[in-house]
Amino acid sequence: xxxxxxxxxxxxxATLGAAxxxxxxxxxxxxxxxxxxxxxALAAAKQLEKNPRELADSLARHLxxxxxxxxxxxxxxxxxxxxxxxxxxxxxxAVAEADAKGSDWGKGTAEAGKRVIVEYxxxxxxxxxxxxxxxxxxxGEAVARLVENxxxxxxxxxxxxxxxxxxxxxxxxxxxxGTSEPxxxxxxxxxxxxxxxxxxxDAVAKGEIDALNQALxxxxxxxxxxxxxxxxxxxxxxxxxxxxxLGTHFDFEFFDSDTTASGVRVVRDGLEKGVFxxxxxxxxxxxxKKGVHTMVFITSHDTPTYExxxxxxxxxxxxxxxxxASIVITGNEQTGRFKTVLAAxxxxxxxxxxxxxxxxxxxxxxxxxxxxxxxGNVITAAGFIxxxxxxxxxxxxxxxxxxxxxxxxxxxxxxxxxxxxxxxFDEEKSLSLEGDSGxxxxxALVRARKILAYAETGAGxxxxxxxxxAIERLILHYPAVAARAARELAPNLLVTYLTxxxxxxxxxxxxxxxxxxxxxxxxxxxxxxFAHTMTNGLTLLGIPTxxxx
RNA sequence: GCCUUCUUAGUUCAAUGGAUAGAACAGCCCCGUCCUAAGGGGUAGAUGCUGGUUCGAUUCCGGCAGGAGGCACCA
Numbered sequence: 001x002x003x004x005x006x007x008x009x010x011x012x013x014a015t016l017g018a019a020x021x022x023x024x025x026x027x028x029x030x031x032x033x034x035x036x037x038x039x040x041a042l043a044a045a046k047q048l049e050k051n052p053r054e055l056a057d058s059l060a061r062h063l064x065x066x067x068x069x070x071x072x073x074x075x076x077x078x079x080x081x082x083x084x085x086x087x088x089x090x091x092x093x094a095v096a097e098a099d100a101k102g103s104d105w106g107k108g109t110a111e112a113g114k115r116v117i118v119e120y121x122x123x124x125x126x127x128x129x130x131x132x133x134x135x136x137x138x139x140g141e142a143v144a145r146l147v148e149n150x151x152x153x154x155x156x157x158x159x160x161x162x163x164x165x166x167x168x169x170x171x172x173x174x175x176x177x178g179t180s181e182p183x184x185x186x187x188x189x190x191x192x193x194x195x196x197x198x199x200x201x202d203a204v205a206k207g208e209i210d211a212l213n214q215a216l217x218x219x220x221x222x223x224x225x226x227x228x229x230x231x232x233x234x235x236x237x238x239x240x241x242x243x244x245x246l247g248t249h250f251d252f253e254f255f256d257s258d259t260t261a262s263g264v265r266v267v268r269d270g271l272e273k274g275v276f277x278x279x280x281x282x283x284x285x286x287x288x289k290k291g292v293h294t295m296v297f298i299t300s301h302d303t304p305t306y307e308x309x310x311x312x313x314x315x316x317x318x319x320x321x322x323x324x325a326s327i328v329i330t331g332n333e334q335t336g337r338f339k340t341v342l343a344a345x346x347x348x349x350x351x352x353x354x355x356x357x358x359x360x361x362x363x364x365x366x367x368x369x370x371x372x373x374x375x376g377n378v379i380t381a382a383g384f385i386x387x388x389x390x391x392x393x394x395x396x397x398x399x400x401x402x403x404x405x406x407x408x409x410x411x412x413x414x415x416x417x418x419x420x421x422x423x424x425f426d427e428e429k430s431l432s433l434e435g436d437s438g439x440x441x442x443x444a445l446v447r448a449r450k451i452l453a454y455a456e457t458g459a460g461x462x463x464x465x466x467x468x469x470a471i472e473r474l475i476l477h478y479p480a481v482a483a484r485a486a487r488e489l490a491p492n493l494l495v496t497y498l499t500x501x502x503x504x505x506x507x508x509x510x511x512x513x514x515x516x517x518x519x520x521x522x523x524x525x526x527x528x529x530f531a532h533t534m535t536n537g538l539t540l541l542g543i544p545t546x547x548x549x
Numbered sequence: 550g551c552c553u554u555c556u557u558a559g560u561u562c563a564a565u566g567g568a569u570a571g572a573a574c575a576g577c578c579c580c581g582u583c584c585u586a587a588g589g590g591g592u593a594g595a596u597g598c599u600g601g602u603u604c605g606a607u608u609c610c611g612g613c614a615g616g617a618g619g620c621a622c623c624a
Contacts, residue, residue: 024565026565029567029569029571030568030571037567039566039567042605052604077568078568079568080567080604081568161624164623164624165624166623166624280622282622284621285621291552293619293621294620294621295620295621295622296622297621299621299622300622306623307621331618332617332619333618333619334624335618335619336552360554395587405587416562416563416573417563418563420555421555422555422618423562424560424561432574434574434587436562436572436574437573437587440587442587443585444588446585446587447584448584450584450585484565492562496562496563496564496571499572503572506588507590509584510589511589513583513584527584548585549585
């Protein structure tokens with residue numbers, strides 16, 4: 001519909017002698033203004049040297065004629081906006097479509113035929129996942145689902161750190177404790193904290209840890225490698241439990257150790273071609289010439305840094321799952337580093353670099369100050385989820401429902417904001433399950449489903465309301481919202497829409513009785529359309545849809 | 550010092566250069582004969598400061614103030 005209006009506006013502008021006008025067709029901020037609005041007259045006024053109001057008037061006349069029975073009226077408002085209100089039959093058609101299509105309602109085709117690989121979560125083995133990792137995992141899953149919904153074939157991958165100084169610190173700590181069989185992520189996390197502390201304060205320990213790091217890369221110390229493999233398995237097992245709880249699975253779980261060799265090879269190769277240069281014994285990329293930070297790719301100890309591993313990873317992904325686009329989701333503290341890696345990659349493999357998009361997620365900040373896994377004052381992901389589930393249990397005896405509500409609350413808290421902006425984490429508030437929250441959306445859906453469950457025996461009244469309900473005019477925009485959220489990789493756009501949708505539903509629910517009313521058949525159709533829209537929207541966000549609350 | 554980014558109501562967040570800057574929480578006032586009140590209705594409350602571009606700026610550009618992140622051998 002939006003396309004159709006856009007086309008009509010373009011043709012109308014052409015008849016008036018304006019070409020290549022940049023205008024928008026959008027849902028007006030105020031519902032009373034209509035279903036669509038365009039600023040075309042304002043945008044074209046200058047080019048045509050006409051009064052915007054007058055231009056809007058003639059444009060509106062053309063549009064009324066061209067759109068015919070599709071619209072009920074076209075009005076000019078304010079400085080020259082053109083507001084378009086759809087005919088009720090068109091609204092009814094959209095609602096009927098939502099009703100009929102069910103889980104297919106809102107599926108798009110913008111990315112049809114494309115292969116997209118999405119990387120996110122990226123946890124470090126030998127550290128516990130903390131609440132910061134929740135952000136990337138949750139945003140990543142939502143982005144993957146949005147892109148999938150737009151028609152793309154999507155592969156999910158995660159890139160875990162399993163080698164390097166941090167791992168050496170954890171291994172040192174485990175050895176210090178005489179642990180040869182680590183059994184829990186928290187045990188390993190504590191060993192890491194101990195190793196980090198020793199690295200800072202104890203020169204002997206520092207030397208030992210550095211040696212362990214080199215030995216890890218060499219991979220010849222069988223005893224060490226055995227402990228490394230066991231520790232990694234325990235960490236990864238814990239990650240998988242959290243991923244499952246959050247509704248995420250990965251097609252590829254890559255690790256540093258998989259990309260080290262190819263990363264080094266590619267960087268060495270780039271060194272010969274002059275992409276990199278040697279400085280103080282290290283191989284660096286001179287970022288200044290491109291306006292990015294200069295960074296070390298291979299250290300003077302001949303070990304690769306994360307940057308070299310990232311280069312290796314880009315090639316590994318290409319080899320395992322060739323794609324048309326590659327999306328990488330990380331914390332925003334990685335943005336500078338990522339620019340350098342992409343700049344370097346751009347000189348080595350331009351095609352791989354240009355198809356890569358970096359999405360930065362916000363930092364989860366504690367009201368009490370910065371978290372640091374090195375200092376051990378972190379809120380672990382597992383612990384946090386547990387505490388929210390506990391809170392949700394107060395109102396939900398069913399443990400499955402409590403879990404669904406808790407996961408919904410956490411995801412909503414993170415997805416409601418534009419990715420990239422920091423999230424202030426206040427435990428009291430984030431545990432609240434009311435108002436602008438995941439459970440608010442879930443609850444609206446539960447109430448609608450309950451009506452539909454009662455209504456299974458058939459509908460009574462066949463009358464229709466004089467005007468479509470406000471929620472119907474909202475439902476018809478769902479496919480466009482889902483498409484835009486996918487295009488902009490911005491799940492928050494969908495969250496805002498669904499919150500508004502839930503509000504309209506609750507409002508209708510309070511005012512109108514569905515069952516047994518004179519308009520029962522009509523209202524049931526609206527209820528089904530709402531339920532499908534909310535279910536599909538929440539599913540795209542990865543928010544569970546409980547059967548009852 | 551350099552680079553990036555942010556600053557909207559008491560608080561947490563929205564708003565492709567457009568209309569009366571939207572919500573929610575907290576506050577105050579209402580709604581329990583009716584499909585689940587985790588609800589609904591009402592009320593009050595905000596664009597850091599300062600120039601510029603524009604018919605029009607929360608949005609773009611400059612300056613100032615304040616916050617966050619990054620800046621070669623950590624990830």
